[in-house]
Amino acid sequence: MIRMALISFVFFILGGMAALILISVLVSFDDENNYEFPLNSVAFLNTDACPNSNPNDLVGKWEGKKELGNGRHQIWSVDRASDGTFIIHAQFVDSTGEYRVRESGLWSYSHCLYSTIINNIDGEPALYQEVYRVKKVTLDEMSYTNFRTGRSFNLERSSN
Template sequence: MKKQLGFLLLSTLLAACSQLKTSKPIAPVNLLDTAQVEENLQIEEPDEVQTLASSATREMLLGKWYGIRKLKDGGQKEWLTERSADGTYRVDFRFVSADGSARSQSEVGFWGVSGDIYFRIFRGWVTVEGMKPADPTVAEHYDAYKIDGLDGEYFSYVHKVRGQQYTVKKMPNDFRLPVTVNSQEVEPLTFSY
């Protein structure tokens, strides 16, 4: 019974920690003294985080979004992200070097929105032969971004770790990047789970 009570109090304490005020230092607490635990927690109702609900944000992010960036070596990187309602995404990249040579790469994975955070889980590369899975234990295959701005035409977001800002433009459904492939395959490259 004591173990269950201790576990319950610890669970309550951990759940409440995310709502603690950070301006007051936290004093050591005897977890078995519930009055002391309640006194130190000061749980507050969260302020309204955003005006746009996650479901509305998610709906706005569906479809194709195009971005372009100049590279330090004088080339450029273009990308077209297509987000589907089933939670999957595909990004087609086109890299053009300063000498004009081009190469393409396609990646796939899962995406979502929670509050003002947009996230992606990279699952692999698309090749003419099919999908080449990514190692799910690599931390860099999981990205979170703070949504900076979003309307029906532009989406701006900032990588939570690297601080890199991206701005992309909404494109019509028939828009495609020119793809450089060394094969004559004509079948569309798709992925599914």
């Protein structure tokens, strides 16, 4: 019995060390490719009360626009269905032209957390997950901040 406990403890410690090694390798890789973001984004630092909204308040078509500077901007629409699926149509515009993308997947909302799993981009299989800190939800407006990147998004309910 003691031997099993000792073996389990050793595997637990070694498993934890392996996880730390993997994390440090991933962090090094991320540093090289600028994929790592600090955990002090606006989403993490926000201590405001969570909007008390029903997930059904997010269902429907929403639109947003974001100025990115230097003549660049992004326009998007999000169509969230009550079955937990969504479709995003986004357009990125800069001096070289425009780029359009269509993403689809699953969404959920609970308290301050709005989550998406993107499983299709322009008709190709994909797998991305994003989690956002919801700042505001009304019948006509929604705003949230990405925990990973710190980027904020403001949307208005579409009349279309």
